[in-house]
Amino acid sequence: ARPGLERELERLHGAPYGRYRGLVGSWELAGGVVVRLVRAQADPFAPPARVAVHVPAQRAGFAPEVRDTPVRRRALAGFLVRRAAREAAGERAYRVDAGGQEVLARSSCTVAPDGAVTLRLGVALPGPRRRIDGRAARRLLCEGLEHIARRALCRTAYDDEGLRELREFVATVEDATVLRERLPELGLVGFVADGALLPRRSGADDRPAAGDGVVPFRAPEELRVTVELPNAGTVTGMGVPEGVTLIVGGGFHGKSTLLRALEAGVWDHVPGDGRERVVAHRDTVKLRAEDGRPVTRVDVHAFVGHLPNGADTADFSTANASGSTSQAASLCEAVESGARVLLIDEDTAATNLMIRDARMQALVAKEREPLTPLVDLVRSLHRDHGVSTVLVMGGSGDYLDVADRVVMMDGYRPYDVTERARGIAARPTGRRAEAESFPGVMHRRPDPAFADPGARGRTRIRVRGTDHLVLGEHEIDLRGVEQLADAPHLTGVGLALELLVRRGHLDGRRTLAEALDLLDAELGTGVGAEPGAGPNGPDGVAALLSVRDEDFAVPRRHEVAAALNRLRGLRVRR
Numbered sequence: 001a002r003p004g005l006e007r008e009l010e011r012l013h014g015a016p017y018g019r020y021r022g023l024v025g026s027w028e029l030a031g032g033v034v035v036r037l038v039r040a041q042a043d044p045f046a047p048p049a050r051v052a053v054h055v056p057a058q059r060a061g062f063a064p065e066v067r068d069t070p071v072r073r074r075a076l077a078g079f080l081v082r083r084a085a086r087e088a089a090g091e092r093a094y095r096v097d098a099g100g101q102e103v104l105a106r107s108s109c110t111v112a113p114d115g116a117v118t119l120r121l122g123v124a125l126p127g128p129r130r131r132i133d134g135r136a137a138r139r140l141l142c143e144g145l146e147h148i149a150r151r152a153l154c155r156t157a158y159d160d161e162g163l164r165e166l167r168e169f170v171a172t173v174e175d176a177t178v179l180r181e182r183l184p185e186l187g188l189v190g191f192v193a194d195g196a197l198l199p200r201r202s203g204a205d206d207r208p209a210a211g212d213g214v215v216p217f218r219a220p221e222e223l224r225v226t227v228e229l230p231n232a233g234t235v236t237g238m239g240v241p242e243g244v245t246l247i248v249g250g251g252f253h254g255k256s257t258l259l260r261a262l263e264a265g266v267w268d269h270v271p272g273d274g275r276e277r278v279v280a281h282r283d284t285v286k287l288r289a290e291d292g293r294p295v296t297r298v299d300v301h302a303f304v305g306h307l308p309n310g311a312d313t314a315d316f317s318t319a320n321a322s323g324s325t326s327q328a329a330s331l332c333e334a335v336e337s338g339a340r341v342l343l344i345d346e347d348t349a350a351t352n353l354m355i356r357d358a359r360m361q362a363l364v365a366k367e368r369e370p371l372t373p374l375v376d377l378v379r380s381l382h383r384d385h386g387v388s389t390v391l392v393m394g395g396s397g398d399y400l401d402v403a404d405r406v407v408m409m410d411g412y413r414p415y416d417v418t419e420r421a422r423g424i425a426a427r428p429t430g431r432r433a434e435a436e437s438f439p440g441v442m443h444r445r446p447d448p449a450f451a452d453p454g455a456r457g458r459t460r461i462r463v464r465g466t467d468h469l470v471l472g473e474h475e476i477d478l479r480g481v482e483q484l485a486d487a488p489h490l491t492g493v494g495l496a497l498e499l500l501v502r503r504g505h506l507d508g509r510r511t512l513a514e515a516l517d518l519l520d521a522e523l524g525t526g527v528g529a530e531p532g533a534g535p536n537g538p539d540g541v542a543a544l545l546s547v548r549d550e551d552f553a554v555p556r557r558h559e560v561a562a563a564l565n566r567l568r569g570l571r572v573r574r
């Protein structure tokens, strides 16, 4: 790192804007802090310049116990970046991706095994009339960033209360991660702690709902599980067992809210979120109907038989799926990408894929109904394939026949009504099962044909919220993919896809599942990877940074697969 950025900026005052480019590189500021201009801005209206602020380990000074494992480093980084964003808030030129309620591995802040801290942010470089404003730039890049480093990224910035909050943040994230990893040995796919606060402020605001009306979660006795966590000690809550779990209850009694909390339980949450100890198996995938989505060569014949247009449903492609075929395809794709738990809510499911009752069986002959409802396949999914399902279904009793557990939500409180449900299911309805078993999924081998090396061999990656990903020439609609936390998370999906292409993992010979295994190995997102990884274990942020320095969060294999599966013009072999 060179000294003298202040002087250099003074010297450039009034020079043409493009000369910011000459500053790309590392510069040493006071106190050993290094500012690296990664990418300058081409003009004042282009996306902000990309800057990294590096605080050496000695200066940062955080104790080993908050940074000696990969999980703790992810948590510490999550804490520091939120503080840094607060310090940066007064200055509009800074763009710090602090993240929301989830604590994800993000490029915006990382902590190295030795304790060095790096903050990565966007800085809009000042340039009135396309001339360098050297003094303003100096305030932003030198004094401003040094201030943020001093006030947020160093231990000395924190008083006793601040350090207590820091330790609580790290402990909370570590407990959630440990709890999630322990689910399989407990025979569970999910856990909702007693006292958890599940409802959110609104559909557009993920913070916890406030007020006296919020009913804290309380496990029913029959499903109460006790677990030991490294920091919180003994914790009790509702264990959601493997198998088929049905959530029933009247409208507005909190069914969807419970399912959504499980959906988000694949991520860790910040202290105060209310869902700190609500976790789901890491391979939990939310499914929904998504009419209009493309489908490429998926074997959906277990769900969809002879279609009126004569399409081969064992090798099914469409540019415009119906509600039911889209959900069938998404289910098969989820199993293909390695899902162990499926979440389905009646509110967003295709009814005709979920149920077909005795009267409808009597009226419409099986020969005229291409669909086999999930109710006839969900048991086999678990028995023969080890894939559990948690289903919200308040409107049809046919699932009582196939559920291992039935939980009733009543006034936001869960009750175990499995025994009563068994009694009711014992009375015949006259309904006949329409399938014996789920045959498994056909593994596909994706071609890299979608990759479109643009300028300098790079694929353009742009996101709009969590709903749209532009990848080169392609625009991918992910409105039906509900477990992405935020826009940078979707950027991470785009970068992961480009990494798969660059590494040659999508070569038309490897199956998608095999390619995703390789991605997991590289990102450190495989089973048990993060908690066990040593100081030199896989580092997902570093791997994706090698593709491009952007604001991103490291995604799961399931969201990467979901994006690829929704790419129009995807080519696969089987």
Ligand code: ADP
Pocket: 198, 199, 200, 209, 213, 214, 215, 216, 217, 249, 250, 251, 252, 253, 254, 255, 256, 257, 258, 409, 412
């Ligand atoms: P359902 O799916 O059973 O129809 P929802 O889960 O959509 O019900 O919840 C209905 C409303 O109740 C929502 O506005 C939700 O925020 C609120 N709600 C859910 N759980 C709780 C709770 N534990 N305490 C207070 N309000 C809740």
Ligand code: MG
Pocket: 255, 256, 257, 347
């Ligand atoms: Mg609902």
